[in-house]
Amino acid sequence: MTTPTLDLEGLTRRFGATAAVDGVTLTVPAGQMLGIIGRSGAGKSTLLRLVNRLVEPSAGRIVYGGRDITRLRGRALRDWRRDCAMVFQQFNLVQRLDVLTNVLLGRLAHQHGWRRALVLLASAFTPAERAMALATLERFGLLEVALQRAETLSGGQQQRVALCRALLQQPRLVLADEPIASLDPANARAVMEALREMNRARGLTVLVNLHHLDTAQAYCDRILALQAGRVVFDGSPGALDAARIGAIYGMSEEEFAAESAASVEAAQTRPTLA
Numbered sequence: 640m641t642t643p644t645l646d647l648e649g650l651t652r653r654f655g656a657t658a659a660v661d662g663v664t665l666t667v668p669a670g671q672m673l674g675i676i677g678r679s680g681a682g683k684s685t686l687l688r689l690v691n692r693l694v695e696p697s698a699g700r701i702v703y704g705g706r707d708i709t710r711l712r713g714r715a716l717r718d719w720r721r722d723c724a725m726v727f728q729q730f731n732l733v734q735r736l737d738v739l740t741n742v743l744l745g746r747l748a749h750q751h752g753w754r755r756a757l758v759l760l761a762s763a764f765t766p767a768e769r770a771m772a773l774a775t776l777e778r779f780g781l782l783e784v785a786l787q788r789a790e791t792l793s794g795g796q797q798q799r800v801a802l803c804r805a806l807l808q809q810p811r812l813v814l815a816d817e818p819i820a821s822l823d824p825a826n827a828r829a830v831m832e833a834l835r836e837m838n839r840a841r842g843l844t845v846l847v848n849l850h851h852l853d854t855a856q857a858y859c860d861r862i863l864a865l866q867a868g869r870v871v872f873d874g875s876p877g878a879l880d881a882a883r884i885g886a887i888y889g890m891s892e893e894e895f896a897a898e899s900a901a902s903v904e905a906a907q908t909r910p911t912l913a
């Protein structure tokens with residue numbers, strides 16, 4: 640399935656005196672995997688949250704396939720949020736539920752009102768939905784853990800379950816906010832490969848916030864670097880070398896990576912949703 644172009648036009652979000660995202664103008668073609676990098680506080684999370692309208696813009700527009708997303712309300716806004724699957728650093732699985740049910744929760748994006756409550760309470764997913772969930776788990780090498788509680792899985796497995804849940808939502812875009820920041824290198828690789836496979840096999844547009852330049856270079860078609868909410872680099876992975884990083888951020892690539900790792904550790908000590 641191909642997806643239409645995503646256009647951000649002068650997108651801005653201010654929090655008091657801080658411009659978290661400041662006049663970002665960008666066209667993301669259908670099926671592109673865009674890596675977004677930047678120091679802590681550069682505006683990466685806010686940018687993703689603007690795209691699915693979890694955060695409202697102070698100025699500018701989001702346009703998808705020619706439709707002004709910024710103006711959507713009510714049902715149309717809910718449908719847009721269903722079209723944008725979010726993936727979080729902390730996976731956000733329901734730990735005490737089994738893997739299969741966690742994946743099926745992605746289908747709830749297609750239900751509203753009392754139907755949603757019914758499906759949730761009675762676990763009333765259809766046989767077709769269950770088959771879809773099992774096939775997705777199999778594709779990601781997770782079939783044998785389908786009936787285990789989420790809490791028994793490694794971080795890398797949990798994040799791949801979260802990707803399966805995102806796929807069950809049948810989104811057009813995937814917005815992944817630091818999806819590998821809490822993972823060791825082997826698990827991080829497995830998750831990035833799964834994300835890349837979703838992008839390639841399904842033609843899904845992926846926007847992924849990453850702390851490490853080398854990861855963005857290895858997996859993404861294009862890199863966007865932010866600083867204080869502004870785009871300071873937008874181009875091919877090969878064009879962003881150590882010298883360019885030094886010029887943009889005033890630090891070496893190693894310092895950039897070390898600072899990012901420190902900010903991840905700080906984030907892990909903050910309370911998160913289960």
Ligand SMILES: Nc1ncnc2c1ncn2[C@@H]1O[C@H](COP(=O)(O)OP(=O)(O)OP(=O)(O)O)[C@@H](O)[C@H]1O
Pocket residue numbers: 654657658659677678679680681682683684685686902
């Ligand atoms: N809800 C909010 N209220 C006030 N300020 C906010 C809010 N959300 C973000 N900010 C501010 O906006 C700026 C950008 O934050 P954002 O979380 O988008 O950056 P980030 O690049 O994702 O950082 P990190 O890598 O640490 O997650 C920061 O100065 C932050 O303090």
